[in-house]
Amino acid sequence: MDAATWSPIHSREWYAARDAVAGLRDVLIAAGLDSEFPYLRADLNAFGMGLIELGRISPHTAERLAELIRTGLNCAQEHENSSGPGGRTP
Structure with a gap:
């Protein structure tokens, strides 16, 4: 495909952005x-780099999102601490 027929929707970066949005959408649901992120979408910038737009969110939604991330980080840390050398449970 040459530059004259290139379409951003057929690029690897577009599919990566779209797949990332789908994964994030599933977690938000x-x-x-899900209703707190009405502007969630995949996009490409002028250089063809895939981007995810979350849009504007309320302070309450930001607090809820921060708590979800904190909980996930704590779970990951607890899992890492409970695993012995090489990721094996002692």
Whole structure:
């Protein structure tokens, strides 16, 4: 495909951005936050780099999102601490 027929929707970067949005969307739905991100979308910038736009969110939604991230980080840390050398449970 040459530059004259290039379409951003057929680029690897577009599909990566779209897949990332789908994964994030699924997590937001599971957390009950799907209606809090009405502007969530995949996009490409002028250089063809994939981007994810979250849009504006309320302070309450930001607090809920921060708490979800904190909980995930704490779970990961607890899992790492409970694993012995090489990631094996002692």
